[in-house]
Structure formats: C-alpha cells, structure tokens
Amino acid sequence: MSERETMEYDVIVVGAGPAGLSFAIRLKQLKPAVTVCVIEKASTIGAQILSGAVIEPQPLDALLPGWRDNPPPICIAAGEDEFWLLSKTGGRKLPVPPGMHNRGNFIVSLGAMCAWLAPQAEALGVDVFPGFAAAESIFNEDGSVAGVRIGDMGVAKDGTHKPGYTQGIDIKAKVTVLAEGARGHLSKQLIKRFELDRDSDPQGYSIGIKELWQVPAGRVTPGKIVHSFGWPADNHTYGGSFLYHLDKDRIALGYVSGLDYSDPNYQPWEAFQQWKNHPMVKSLLEGGTVLSAGARAIVTGGYQSLPNVEMPGALLIGDTAGLLNVPKIKGTHQAIKSGMLAAEHLAVNLDPAGFDAKLRSSDVMAELKKVRNIKPAFKKGLWFGMLNAAWETVTNGASPWTLKNKADWSSLHKLGESEEPKRDYVQRDLAPRDRLAGVYFAATEHDEDQPVHLRVADTTICVTQCAEEYGNPCTRFCPASVYEIVDDAAGKRLQINAANCVHCKTCDIKDPYQIIDWVTPEGGSGPNYQNL
Amino acid sequence: MKILVGYKRVVDYNVRIQVKPDGTGVVTDGVKLSANPFDDIALEEALRLREKGVAEEVVLVGIGPADLTPHLRNGLAMGANRAIHVVTAETVQPLTAARVFLKLIEKEQPGLVILGKQAIDDDANQTGQMLAALWDRPQATFASKVEIADGKVTVTREVDAGLEVIEADLPAVITSDLRLNEPRFIKLPDIMKAKSKPIDSIEFASLGVESNDHLKTTHYAAPAKRSKGVMVKDAAELVAALKQKGLL
Numbered sequence: 118m119s120e121r122e123t124m125e126y127d128v129i130v131v132g133a134g135p136a137g138l139s140f141a142i143r144l145k146q147l148k149p150a151v152t153v154c155v156i157e158k159a160s161t162i163g164a165q166i167l168s169g170a171v172i173e174p175q176p177l178d179a180l181l182p183g184w185r186d187n188p189p190p191i192c193i194a195a196g197e198d199e200f201w202l203l204s205k206t207g208g209r210k211l212p213v214p215p216g217m218h219n220r221g222n223f224i225v226s227l228g229a230m231c232a233w234l235a236p237q238a239e240a241l242g243v244d245v246f247p248g249f250a251a252a253e254s255i256f257n258e259d260g261s262v263a264g265v266r267i268g269d270m271g272v273a274k275d276g277t278h279k280p281g282y283t284q285g286i287d288i289k290a291k292v293t294v295l296a297e298g299a300r301g302h303l304s305k306q307l308i309k310r311f312e313l314d315r316d317s318d319p320q321g322y323s324i325g326i327k328e329l330w331q332v333p334a335g336r337v338t339p340g341k342i343v344h345s346f347g348w349p350a351d352n353h354t355y356g357g358s359f360l361y362h363l364d365k366d367r368i369a370l371g372y373v374s375g376l377d378y379s380d381p382n383y384q385p386w387e388a389f390q391q392w393k394n395h396p397m398v399k400s401l402l403e404g405g406t407v408l409s410a411g412a413r414a415i416v417t418g419g420y421q422s423l424p425n426v427e428m429p430g431a432l433l434i435g436d437t438a439g440l441l442n443v444p445k446i447k448g449t450h451q452a453i454k455s456g457m458l459a460a461e462h463l464a465v466n467l468d469p470a471g472f473d474a475k476l477r478s479s480d481v482m483a484e485l486k487k488v489r490n491i492k493p494a495f496k497k498g499l500w501f502g503m504l505n506a507a508w509e510t511v512t513n514g515a516s517p518w519t520l521k522n523k524a525d526w527s528s529l530h531k532l533g534e535s536e537e538p539k540r541d542y543v544q545r546d547l548a549p550r551d552r553l554a555g556v557y558f559a560a561t562e563h564d565e566d567q568p569v570h571l572r573v574a575d576t577t578i579c580v581t582q583c584a585e586e587y588g589n590p591c592t593r594f595c596p597a598s599v600y601e602i603v604d605d606a607a608g609k610r611l612q613i614n615a616a617n618c619v620h621c622k623t624c625d626i627k628d629p630y631q632i633i634d635w636v637t638p639e640g641g642s643g644p645n646y647q648n649l
Numbered sequence: 650m651k652i653l654v655g656y657k658r659v660v661d662y663n664v665r666i667q668v669k670p671d672g673t674g675v676v677t678d679g680v681k682l683s684a685n686p687f688d689d690i691a692l693e694e695a696l697r698l699r700e701k702g703v704a705e706e707v708v709l710v711g712i713g714p715a716d717l718t719p720h721l722r723n724g725l726a727m728g729a730n731r732a733i734h735v736v737t738a739e740t741v742q743p744l745t746a747a748r749v750f751l752k753l754i755e756k757e758q759p760g761l762v763i764l765g766k767q768a769i770d771d772d773a774n775q776t777g778q779m780l781a782a783l784w785d786r787p788q789a790t791f792a793s794k795v796e797i798a799d800g801k802v803t804v805t806r807e808v809d810a811g812l813e814v815i816e817a818d819l820p821a822v823i824t825s826d827l828r829l830n831e832p833r834f835i836k837l838p839d840i841m842k843a844k845s846k847p848i849d850s851i852e853f854a855s856l857g858v859e860s861n862d863h864l865k866t867t868h869y870a871a872p873a874k875r876s877k878g879v880m881v882k883d884a885a886e887l888v889a890a891l892k893q894k895g896l897l
Contacts, residue, residue, distance in 0.1 A: 283834040331670070
C-alpha cells in the first residue's frame with residue numbers, strides 16, 4: 118500500500134456555494150498570499166445548488182463592488198410582490214408581510230450565480246476543484262481538525278477496487294471551513310464530535326422542491342414574485358410556495374414543506390405537484406415544459422438552533438451553520454455575510470477561535486434574533502402562527518421569550534396514533550407524472566457500481582418495527598424515489614435506489630429512527646441542475 | 650513517437666438537451682460542457698501507449714472558442730504533455746476540422762493520430778476518415794483494441810458482423826470506439842501540475858484553412874411527442890383496434 122498523497126493549503130473550504138466562494142474571495146482580497154482551495158462534490162460548479170432565489174444584493178455589493186455591471190447570467194430586478202392564501206380552487210390576495218417586500222432585490226439562479234462567482238475566486242488565486250467529494254475529516258494528534266480526505270474513485274459496489282481505482286488524497290490545512298449547505302455531512306459529524314450543539318436547540322429543516330419551466334410566450338411578467346400558503350397544506354403542516362417570473366418566458370417555482378410535519382403519510386413531492394395544479398398556477402404552466410427540477414433541504418432552526426460555529430482547526434459558515442432567515446425565506450445574503458465575516462476573522466492570524474463570538478455579535482445574528490419565534494409558533498397551527506408572526510413583527514422580536522425547537526424526526530406520529538388530515542388531492546395532469554419522471558429533469562447520475570452512499574444502520578427495522586409503526590415514511594418523504602420496500606422471493610426488504618439520489622438530505626433528517634446516514638458518493642456524482 | 654489526440658468540447662452527456670424556442674440550435678447557456686467522451690477514450694489510449702513506452706509525447710488538439718482552455722487543462726491533468734488550442738468562435742464542420750488537423754500534422758509530424766469515432770453533439774463520424782484521405786495515410790476506425798509493434802499498428806474494429814482485425818502502416822489515423830478502454834480518474838495533484846503545462850494558442854485564421862461550410866443546418870426540432878397509448882383488454886380487442894386503424 119503506497120503512502121496516501123497529500124496537498125497542503127492554508128485554508129480549505131468544503132463546498133462551492135455562496136458561503137464558501139464568498140469566503141474564499143474575501144480572504145484572497147484581504148490576504149493574497151494565503152493559499153486557499155475550494156472543493157466541491159458536484160461535477161461542475163453550481164450543478165448541485167438549488168434555491169428560489171430572490172437575494173438581497175447588499176452583501177454582494179460589499180464583496181464585489183461593480184458586480185452590477187457584470188451580473189450573473191440570470192439576474193432580474195424584483196418587481197411586484199404578491200402574497201396569497203390559497204383554497205383548493207381559489208385564493209385570496211393578502212397584504213405582503215413586511216419581511217417579504219423585495220424592492221431592490223434580485224431574482225437569480227443561485228446555481229448560475231455560483232458558476233459566475235467561481236471564476237472570480239480563481240482570478241484571485243483560489244484553487245477551485247469541482248468533482249471531488251470531501252468524504253471524511255482528518256485530525257491532528259491534538260484532536261483538532263487537520264483537513265479533509267477526498268473520497269476514493271473506482272470502488273465497486275462490494276467495496277473491491279475496480280481497474281481505474283484511484284485513492285483519494287488528503288488535503289491538509291491550518292483551517293478547514295465547512296460551507297456544505299444544510300445538513301452538511303462533515304459538519305454533522307464534527308458538530309457531534311465537538312459537541313457544538315450542546316447549548317443550542319436541535320436544528321430544524323424544511324424541504325424545498327423546485328422546477329424551472331419554459332412557458333408559452335406572453336404569460337411571464339419578468340420580476341414578478343408570488344408567494345402563497347394554505348392549500349394543499351393542512352393547518353398543522355408548515356408549507357408554502359414560491360413562484361418567480363424570470364426572463365425568456367421562464368418561471369422558477371417550488372414548494373417548501375417543514376420537515377417537522379407529523380403525518381407519517383405526508384408526501385412533500387406530491388404536495389408540490391398538487392399546488393402546481395391549483396388553477397392559478399396551472400394556467401401559467403399549461404402547454405409549457407420542465408427545463409430542470411430538483412430538491413434540497415433548507416435549514417430553518419434559526420437563532421435558537423445555531424450551534425457553536427467554531428472548533429479547533431475549523432469553522433462553520435452559511436447554511437451548514439444554520440443562518441437562513443425563515444420569514445424572509447432567504448439565506449444567500451446571510452451565507453455571503455457569514456463567509457465574509459469568517460474571512461475577515463481568519464485574515465488576522467488563521468485562527469478559528471473567537472469566530473463564534475464575532476458571528477453572534479454581528480448583524481447576521483441580530484437578523485436571526487428578531488425572527489426567532491416566528492417559525493416555531495406554526496407548530497401550534499396556521500392561525501396561531503400567523504397571529505404570532507404579526508406580533509413578533511410588530512414588536513421586532515422583542516418578546517422576552519424564545520420558543521423551543523424540537524428535532525424534526527421526533528415530530529412524526531405513529532400510524533393511527535392521531536387522526537391525520539384528509540388530503541382531498543386532485544387528479545393532476547401537469548408533468549412530471551411521478552417522482553421517477555421528475556428525477557429525469559434533475560439529470561442525476563451515479564455510477565451504479567459503487568458503494569451505496571445512503572447507509573442504513575439496520576435494515577431489519579424497516580420491514581418490522583418501521584413498517585408497523587410508521588409505514589416506511591422514507592418511501593414517501595424522499596423526493597426522488599430512492600427508498601422502496603420490495604416483496605420478492607427473498608421476502609420483504611428495503612431497496613435503496615441510490616443512483617436516483619439528488620443529495621437533498623431529507624432522509625438523513627426525517628428518518629424517525631435516525632439510522633440513515635447520507636455519505637458522499639464518488640466525486641462528480643449526483644444531480645446536474647441547470648439554472649436552479 | 651508523438652501522438653496527436655483530438656479533444657472536442659460538447660454538451661455533457663448527462664444534460665437533457667433543449668432546443669432553442671426559435672429552432673436555431675440547442676441551448677448551451679448555463680449548460681454543463683465536457684470533453685467528448687470518445688475523445689477521452691482516445692486520450693486514455695494515447696496515454697497507455699506512452700506508459701508502455703511505445704510513444705514519448707501526447708499532444709492534445711482542441712478547436713474552439715477562448716473558454717476552451719479549462720477543458721484542455723482537464724486533458725493535461727489526465728496526463729497529456731501539452732496542448733494546441735486552435736482558437737475560433739465559429740462552429741467547425743468535420744471537413745474543416747480535418748483540414749486543421751492536416752496543417753498541424755505537417756508541423757508536428759506525429760507517428761499516430763487518435764480521434765474519437767464521433768462527437769456526441771453532431772454525431773457526424775467523419776473527421777477521422779476525412780483526415781486519413783487528406784493525409785493519404787491508412788485509417789482504422791471504431792477501434793476496440795490497439796497494439797503497436799515494428800512500425801505497424803494492429804487494430805481490432807467493432808463492425809456490424811463482429812470484430813475485424815486489421816494491420817496498418819504508421820503513421821495512421823485511429824478512431825476510438827466505446828470499448829477501447831475506460832478513461833482514468835483525474836487526481837487533484839495532477840490538476841495542479843497541469844496548470845504549468847504549455848498550451849499553444851493558434852488563431853484559426855492564421856492556418857490558412859478553407860472554412861467554407863459544406864453543410865447548412867436549416868433548423869433544429871425536438872422529437873415529436875408520442876401520443877398516449879390505449880389499453881386493450883384482450884387479443885380480440887387488439888385486432889379490432891388494429892383493423893380500425895387500417896393496419897390489418
């Protein structure tokens with residue numbers, strides 16, 4: 118066995134999203150001599166980024182003055198805002214809540230924006246490496262984080278080495294910056310190892326499912342932003358939609374479901390499709406075609422769930438820390454700001470110590486504090502949530518209390534434990550027909566002959582305890598039909614169609630026994646989103 | 650021996666191709682572009698020949714716009730020694746590409762040229778054959794096995810009837826088929842090394858190659874959608890349905 122190859126940098130960034138790239142750019146602006154690399158599991162930058170996305174431009178103005186003269190490929194000035202409460206067949210237009218006014222903001226494709234940011238980082242001397250997955254953290258003898266180990270390439274399903282086997286190298290760095298997005302898999306391990314969440318509530322998540330449509334000419338008002346809540350969600354399920362009018366007769370649309378839902382039969386993907394078939398939405402899409410589709414978990418725990426963001430040798434930024442602002446449904450500005458803040462901190466002496474305090478005293482945290490009680494109150498029902506949101510908004514979050522967050526997986530009811538809402542879903546006829554047809558639009562690709570990257574610790578539970586208690590919710594919450602219970606000659610068993618996986622992380626979050634572990638597949642595998 | 654390898658950039662094979670609404674082409678904005686998979690196979694074969702000691706140098710040739718460079722760097726990271734970038738913003742048709750290669754052959758004097766059998770965008774499958782004719786040297790297309798000894802190359806070709814083994818004198822043109830080899834994974838340290846490997850940029854216009862287009866594309870269209878099927882209960886109903894359609 119030959120010695121594992123090693124590369125050394127001052128700083129390694131895991132994940133080429135808005136947080137990681139902004140961090141790298143800012144650090145190079147401040148300290149050109151510091152060596153920085155960014156590794157990204159997607160085959161190309163932006164291919165596994167999925168967001169609405171309406172962004173606040175101020176952090177970008179601070180990071181890249183003059184960016185407006187050379188904007189990202191999809192960048193449309195926000196126009197009219199609309200906010201709707203939907204019923205099954207109609208809807209009522211409501212006043213737009215204060216946090217959701219978008220004047221001065223921009224509608225972008227966050228994927229395309231990251232593909233636009235990466236060359237700007239490279240121009241400053243950052244090495245950006247797409248197609249390489251950070252499979253594990255590596256540690257120094259004193260226990261501090263020493264960098265990451267890149268996953269091996271060319272390993273067969275049974276763990277043996279295929280002819281092209283290439284051992285992953287170690288990248289060692291003085292500081293490792295985790296910018297993996299919601300539920301980052303290295304972050305998850307490091308939070309546990311260093312007990313970073315000892316003093317915070319469990320993290321909370323939602324799942325966002327998105328499609329990009331090309332619609333017949335004349336239907337689109339570029340810049341128009343429409344959000345809705347109500348149907349198809351019941352009063353106790355946190356759910357809402359976004360619909361953004363782009364240029365060139367394109368519409369970006371999606372549906373977000375809180376992963377704290379309790380009905381074990383709930384299907385986030387089906388809820389999205391039901392919403393698309395609401396008369397108001399359907400009339401826009403009919404006759405059009407899907408250009409691209411995908412799904413991604415969103416971090417929604419906010420202020421009270423924010424873990425300690427520093428540890429010896431490493432720190433957390435952006436959504437993997439948990440900085441998204443839920444009522445605004447925006448995280449990009451927070452990701453960029455936290456990335457810049459981390460760069461300014463490390464520029465002093467490349468020491469993570471003190472970054473947590475710095476972040477907590479910044480306006481990134483002040484913004485989260487103001488809205489900390491809004492999302493948790495929706496657990497008590499839609500109307501209570503709305504009233505509470507109004508109160509928290511009027512008082513600017515001055516309530517002397519902070520509502521608690523619970524782990525999402527713990528909120529799932531057992532079958533028959535309580536009466537679940539009846540879903541009077543409609544017969545739908547817009548594409549895609551089912552989840553498998555939807556996965557096709559994600560252009561997801563995994564070599565079938567590689568180890569399954571969704572590790573289930575004990576699959577006997579699936580057909581015994583879970584089948585009885587929850588009826589295998591994994592077969593319903595996964596937006597890509599990865600999990601299937603098959604019944605064949607060998608008896609009932611769980612089949613994991615790992616090649617369909619779009620890396621959304623929902624299973625890792627929502628599985629009620631917490632035995633599903635999402636790990637990185639071979640570098641370059643996974644969805645290949647276009648302009649999501 | 651020196652080996653010249655063609656390296657074309659195409660829309661990645663994972664991308665769902667979309668025709669532009671006005672039918673003038675396919676959408677490439679925000680779309681992942683990669684090396685033509687057959688060209689990666691061609692490069693891998695050249696690298697293996699070098700590793701066997703049959704060749705000393707592997708030179709990549711790319712024809713395309715200025716932003717082709719990162720793709721050539723990938724080929725250099727796989728292991729090519731250097732690259733030649735013929736810079737043009739125009740789409741290059743097979744005959745023009747063959748003429749460009751001929752010009753470069755005159756300059757480089759390679760012992761072997763390996764190209765992909767076809768590019769997955771236009772599926773033309775012509776450049777290798779045209780180049781062999783222009784150069785007046787042997788060609789061995791659809792190669793699934795290549796062996797070189799004593800100034801001759803023995804190539805196993807995948808043909809309709811099975812496998813055909815031919816022998817040709819060098820220099821020659823070989824085009825790679827899918828089963829020739831499986832291209833290697835790129836290693837991170839090699840990406841760093843590739844940054845310092847030379848890429849010669851040559852303006853297309855400076856080569857004096859005729860580029861009058863021989864083919865004219867009138868329009869692009871997506872395949873027609875299949876209409877919905879009908880379920881029939883039994884054979885009798887099927888026969889009746891076929892008769893109704895006038896097919897029986």
